[in-house]
Amino acid sequence: METIYLNKENLAAYQEVASAKVMALGCFDGLHHGHVKVIQTAWQEAKERQVSLSVMSFFPHPKTIMGGKACFHYLMPQSEKEKRFCELGVDTFYLVEFDRDFAGLSSQEFVKEYLVNLGVIHAVAGYDFSYGSRGAGNMDTLNQDSGDRIDVTTVDKVEYNGEKISSTRIRELLLEGNVEELPYLIGYSYEIKCEGAGSVLTPFSHFTLPAPGRYDVILKNKCKSIQTEVTVNEKGVTLTSIDPIPSWLEGNLTIVWNQRMKAEKVQMGKKDHTIFRPLFV
Ligand SMILES: Cc1cc2nc3c(=O)[nH]c(=O)nc-3n(C[C@H](O)[C@H](O)[C@H](O)COP(=O)(O)O)c2cc1C
Numbered sequence: 095m096e097t098i099y100l101n102k103e104n105l106a107a108y109q110e111v112a113s114a115k116v117m118a119l120g121c122f123d124g125l126h127h128g129h130v131k132v133i134q135t136a137w138q139e140a141k142e143r144q145v146s147l148s149v150m151s152f153f154p155h156p157k158t159i160m161g162g163k164a165c166f167h168y169l170m171p172q173s174e175k176e177k178r179f180c181e182l183g184v185d186t187f188y189l190v191e192f193d194r195d196f197a198g199l200s201s202q203e204f205v206k207e208y209l210v211n212l213g214v215i216h217a218v219a220g221y222d223f224s225y226g227s228r229g230a231g232n233m234d235t236l237n238q239d240s241g242d243r244i245d246v247t248t249v250d251k252v253e254y255n256g257e258k259i260s261s262t263r264i265r266e267l268l269l270e271g272n273v274e275e276l277p278y279l280i281g282y283s284y285e286i287k288c289e290g291a292g293s294v295l296t297p298f299s300h301f302t303l304p305a306p307g308r309y310d311v312i313l314k315n316k317c318k319s320i321q322t323e324v325t326v327n328e329k330g331v332t333l334t335s336i337d338p339i340p341s342w343l344e345g346n347l348t349i350v351w352n353q354r355m356k357a358e359k360v361q362m363g364k365k366d367h368t369i370f371r372p373l374f375v
């Protein structure tokens with residue numbers, strides 16, 4: 095899979111070499127079940143038309159530019175997104191620089207310059223995808239904005255428990271420490287890449303730590319894994335129940351967040367002690 099960092103300076107060069115393609119559109123932070131359905135639908139459309147499959151995403155996230163959110167809780171860095179797109183059969187990943195100039199493009203300008211002139215013959219996105227200045231364009235206007243040159247497939251809402259699965263909901267669950275719900279939305283336990291040094295695990299950027307608390311996790315590197323407990327506090331993540339710490343836990347690791355531990359008061363002899371148990375056993 096090729097990744098193309100697209101901006102207004104290099105757009106013309108990519109338009110010149112463009113060939114026919116199906117394009118899936120959206121930010122795709124955290125790649126949940128709704129996102130996967132959009133990309134799988136686009137894959138099917140590309141296969142039927144015997145053309146390549148591309149995804150167009152935007153960085154930084156439009157909400158950080160339009161909503162003025164200085165602190166935005168990304169769920170995964172672009173490198174993780176790339177890996178997942180590759181697994182889903184994407185040929186080209188266009189990552190468009192989202193700045194105020196780009197956000198100011200009218201719906202028609204965006205569709206002409208970034209879709210039609212890049213060879214898009216079919217666009218796929220979810221029912222709530224919007225584009226163009228003030229998000230004025232949507233899945234009902236895309237075909238018309240393209241002068242009838244792009245066909246459109248709209249993916250229906252994918253839900254869990256009667257609610258839209260969304261990156262926003264995943265961020266909320268993480269910030270509540272509710273990591274055990276996440277497999278229902280993303281298909282597996284949430285993972286964070288980090289650097290281990292002694293008892294301290296330092297997450298790489300563009301991941302979101304769950305709320306402060308103790309968690310049952312799996313730590314793994316390319317060769318080994320261990321189930322253990324970690325504590326999240328305002329300073330970061332620390333190992334709380336491995337002593338001595340094995341040497342393979344130094345360096346690049348993945349933290350797989352299984353569940354939050356519940357604090358319980360138990361009486362041992364005459365004294366009260368706090369112990370931590372899994373929420374669900
Ligand atoms: C050309 C273009 C201009 C946009 N301008 C705005 C804007 O002015 N205000 C806004 O809130 N979002 C704007 N957006 C963001 C979209 O509304 C939407 O959030 C983005 O395309 C990602 O879609 P998704 O959230 O469905 O993944 C723009 C998007 C595009 C492609």
Ligand SMILES: Nc1ncnc2c1ncn2[C@@H]1O[C@H](COP(=O)(O)OP(=O)(O)OP(=O)(O)O)[C@@H](O)[C@H]1O
Pocket residue numbers: 119120121122123127128129131132218219220221222223249250251252253258259260261262263
């Ligand atoms: N639950 C869903 N069902 C169907 N399509 C979805 C769903 N969630 C997102 N999509 C589509 O996937 C693409 C990427 O969406 P986007 O990145 O906005 O995800 P999101 O989960 O809605 O994000 P956020 O909560 O940050 O707005 C868009 O085309 C969007 O319409």
